[in-house]
Amino acid sequence: DGHGMCGITSSRTRGRHDLRRRSRVQTAASSTPSSSGGSDAVAVADESGPKGIKGFFKQLDGLWGQLIPMAFMFYWMALANGILDALKDTLVVTAFGGAEQIPYLTVYAVLPASLAVVGLFARVNAMWGREKLFYVFLGIFMSFFALFTVVLYPNAAALHPTAWAATVSASLPLGVQGGIAVLTNWTYSLFYVSSELWGDVILSLLFWGMANETTRLQDASVIYPLLGVGANVAQASSGAIVRWISTKWVPGPEMSVEAVWNAKLRLLMSLVMLCGVGIAATHAYIMHRAHQADGGVGRQAAAKAAAAARQAHEDEIAENEARVAAGKEKKNSKTGLLDALQFVLRSPEVLCLAIMSVSQGLSSILFQVAWKGQLRILHPSPAQYSAAMGDVQLASGMLTCVLMVCAPYLFRKLGWAGTLGVTPKSAMFLGWAFFGASIWMANAGHLVMSSPLLPYLVYGGSLLYVIERAAKFSLFKPAEEMVYITLDDESRTKGKAAVDVLGAQMGKTGGSFLQQGLLLFYGTIVAALPMLMLGHTGIVFMWLWAVKKLDDMHGSELAMVNDPHALAQAEDAKAAKEAADAKGEEGLGG
Numbered sequence: 001d002g003h004g005m006c007g008i009t010s011s012r013t014r015g016r017h018d019l020r021r022r023s024r025v026q027t028a029a030s031s032t033p034s035s036s037g038g039s040d041a042v043a044v045a046d047e048s049g050p051k052g053i054k055g056f057f058k059q060l061d062g063l064w065g066q067l068i069p070m071a072f073m074f075y076w077m078a079l080a081n082g083i084l085d086a087l088k089d090t091l092v093v094t095a096f097g098g099a100e101q102i103p104y105l106t107v108y109a110v111l112p113a114s115l116a117v118v119g120l121f122a123r124v125n126a127m128w129g130r131e132k133l134f135y136v137f138l139g140i141f142m143s144f145f146a147l148f149t150v151v152l153y154p155n156a157a158a159l160h161p162t163a164w165a166a167t168v169s170a171s172l173p174l175g176v177q178g179g180i181a182v183l184t185n186w187t188y189s190l191f192y193v194s195s196e197l198w199g200d201v202i203l204s205l206l207f208w209g210m211a212n213e214t215t216r217l218q219d220a221s222v223i224y225p226l227l228g229v230g231a232n233v234a235q236a237s238s239g240a241i242v243r244w245i246s247t248k249w250v251p252g253p254e255m256s257v258e259a260v261w262n263a264k265l266r267l268l269m270s271l272v273m274l275c276g277v278g279i280a281a282t283h284a285y286i287m288h289r290a291h292q293a294d295g296g297v298g299r300q301a302a303a304k305a306a307a308a309a310r311q312a313h314e315d316e317i318a319e320n321e322a323r324v325a326a327g328k329e330k331k332n333s334k335t336g337l338l339d340a341l342q343f344v345l346r347s348p349e350v351l352c353l354a355i356m357s358v359s360q361g362l363s364s365i366l367f368q369v370a371w372k373g374q375l376r377i378l379h380p381s382p383a384q385y386s387a388a389m390g391d392v393q394l395a396s397g398m399l400t401c402v403l404m405v406c407a408p409y410l411f412r413k414l415g416w417a418g419t420l421g422v423t424p425k426s427a428m429f430l431g432w433a434f435f436g437a438s439i440w441m442a443n444a445g446h447l448v449m450s451s452p453l454l455p456y457l458v459y460g461g462s463l464l465y466v467i468e469r470a471a472k473f474s475l476f477k478p479a480e481e482m483v484y485i486t487l488d489d490e491s492r493t494k495g496k497a498a499v500d501v502l503g504a505q506m507g508k509t510g511g512s513f514l515q516q517g518l519l520l521f522y523g524t525i526v527a528a529l530p531m532l533m534l535g536h537t538g539i540v541f542m543w544l545w546a547v548k549k550l551d552d553m554h555g556s557e558l559a560m561v562n563d564p565h566a567l568a569q570a571e572d573a574k575a576a577k578e579a580a581d582a583k584g585e586e587g588l589g590g
Contacts, residue, residue, distance in 0.1 A: 361507020
């Protein structure tokens with residue numbers, strides 16, 4: 001079974017490289033004048049080709065059939081993500097009366113759920129295959145969101161043990177009130193966890209897994225940035241939708257404030273359900289086209305690999321049963337959460353990616369818990385709070401689109417490491433300004449709703465949030481994904497699953513542990529602002545260190561991503577080496 005699995009993987013790898021080589025040869029042939037040859041002719045053809053808008057659309061020839069369905073699918077995912085982001089914060093922050101609940105949610109709910117997802121993905125991915133796993137995870141998310149909308153939220157008052165919470169809270173320190181709120185508002189906590197995991201699992205892991213499986217390397221440099229623009233159009237439109245429904249839409253006359261908000265939440269969640277239908281339909285269409293294009297070879301190879309993995313799993317179970325019957329210990333499984341974490345530690349590149357992901361999550365939650373607490377003071381009602389979050393989502397989406405368009409220029413001028421460093425440097429310098437102003441206002445007694453300075457501090461925090469998110473999705477995320485181009489297949493699957501799903505959540509969890517300690521010591525987030533600022537600064541420096549280490553390891557390779565000819569030559573050399581190695585293995589086997 002092991003040799004069969006290696007044979008399948010080897011043949012699929014060789015097939016992918018053959019396809020990439022053929023497509024590059026065809027591209028070079030079509031762009032090279034018939035009267036001359038060689039690299040000089042290619043360079044001349046590239047320089048004399050169409051420029052500006054005409055050249056931009058010229059590079060999309062033959063790619064529209066792939067780009068449009070993927071863009072629609074990414075749009076539905078990002079639109080649902082924007083709506084869920086606004087709703088989860090609204091429900092949690094306004095239900096408790098502050099942002100102190102978020103650290104407890106992150107540590108004791110989101111992190112365990114992330115660990116479970118990574119372990120499940122590592123264990124069943126090979127046995128089920130990516131395509132089947134996509135529908136399983138999408139179905140789980142949609143089923144819970146439907147249950148929350150129809151059953152849990154309308155009956156939240158009866159389901160939440162508020163009397164028990166009041167009794168317990170009276171005998172516990174002020175710093176653990178957030179943990180009590182997590183248990184009391186358990187339906188909102190489940191919704192928060194599911195909304196957090198939606199972005200990590202559906203957007204980061206499953207979508208990009210599908211995209212990497214169905215997109216050729218030379219096409220990815222054209223398609224992927226455009227997908228990012230579409231996703232941020234979705235983010236901007238989700239902000240506009242949330243704000244319009246929260247402030248303008250009136251479900252009916254003479255309804256109580258609570259009934260109006262319930263109707264608005266149902267409408268927003270109905271839109272999320274429709275996005276789920278669009279995601280499933282578009283994914284089915286994309287995979288149908290992919291299977292038609294390769295004549296079903298990819299589906300057959302995936303089925304054989306899945307069968308081999310299932311057989312290996314059954315053999316492992318039988319072997320362990322025999323060992324137990326003989327009085328011996330079971331063998332540890334080679335798949336699962338522990339194996340994924342060990343792989344991260346074994347690979348220096350994936351470890352640096354994990355450090356960057358953890359640092360980003362840490363710095364983000366340290367800032368957001370302070371800013372969202374101030375936002376809640378300024379906008380205490382759910383409708384006001386969700387409208388403000390809608391404005392922030394709209395601004396974030398618009399700025400990200402602008403930075404996406406500017407990203408190629410920044411990569412050329414700043415280089416890969418310089419562009420990747422924009423996000424942590426922005427977080428550091430703007431974080432100093434925000435925390436410094438917050439500390440001064442707290443000491444001056446201005447962190448109250450009646451203060452005329454509070455709106456300016458909240459707007460400044462909103463600006464930092466918008467810039468940080470825009471830089472993350474337009475510069476940091478594309479630069480991070482470029483690293484995977486230089487890595488092997490195992491790093492792109494197992495390593496990416498651990499980094500995308502677990503890395504960010506572990507970063508947020510570390511920040512939450514830090515905040516819980518500060519809450520126990522200081523009592524409130526406001527009193528702990530100086531330590532939050534110090535921790536935020538140290539984490540960003542760790543982030544920049546990981547960027548420098550990656551640049552030392554793969555800077556020269558990553559510089560070629562913006563040079564199609566150098567990238568093609570490197571890919572050809574890599575494919576030739578793999579073919580020679582495979583031929584040598586076949587000779588030894590014979």
